[in-house]
Amino acid sequence: MDRISAFNGFFxxxxxxxxxxxxxxxxxxxxxxxxxxxxxxxxxxxxxxxxKQSDYVLFAKARGESFWGIIKNHGIRNxxxxxxxxxxxxxxxxxxxxxxxxxxxxYPGIGQATVAAGLRSDVPLLLGI
Numbered sequence: 001m002d003r004i005s006a007f008n009g010f011f012x013x014x015x016x017x018x019x020x021x022x023x024x025x026x027x028x029x030x031x032x033x034x035x036x037x038x039x040x041x042x043x044x045x046x047x048x049x050x051x052k053q054s055d056y057v058l059f060a061k062a063r064g065e066s067f068w069g070i071i072k073n074h075g076i077r078n079x080x081x082x083x084x085x086x087x088x089x090x091x092x093x094x095x096x097x098x099x100x101x102x103x104x105x106x107y108p109g110i111g112q113a114t115v116a117a118g119l120r121s122d123v124p125l126l127l128g129i
Contacts, residue, residue, distance in 0.1 A: 028107070032098065035093055040087060047083075051078050060073070
């Protein structure tokens with residue numbers, strides 16, 4: 001119970017409850033997460049199709065392995081690393097999306113500082129960010 005009180009105490013300093021903070025976090029989080037989903041999904045689907053047409057999947061089918069066993073043991077194992085790599089390569093989209101989300105939802109943060117520095121032509125601040 002002590003941890004909950006300390007946790008809620010942090011939010012009372014900010015002037016909001018935990019549930020108000022969570023409620024205001026949902027829409028920006030959805031906005032930021034939807035931006036890169038299409039490219040990762042398309043790449044993952046393409047890689048899974050190429051894995052399903054490979055020789056070792058044909059050999060696993062010949063051994064009598066189930067469809068979900070093939071996907072789990074051969075598909076996900078070969079798709080996971082490229083998908084994570086693409087996710088980290090799209091980190092700059094997340095930064096640009098943060099600037100957009102902070103402007104649209106009027107949240108103070110690094111995005112508003114970036115926009116203000118750009119409008120004032122504050123090159124040292126832009127280089128620092």
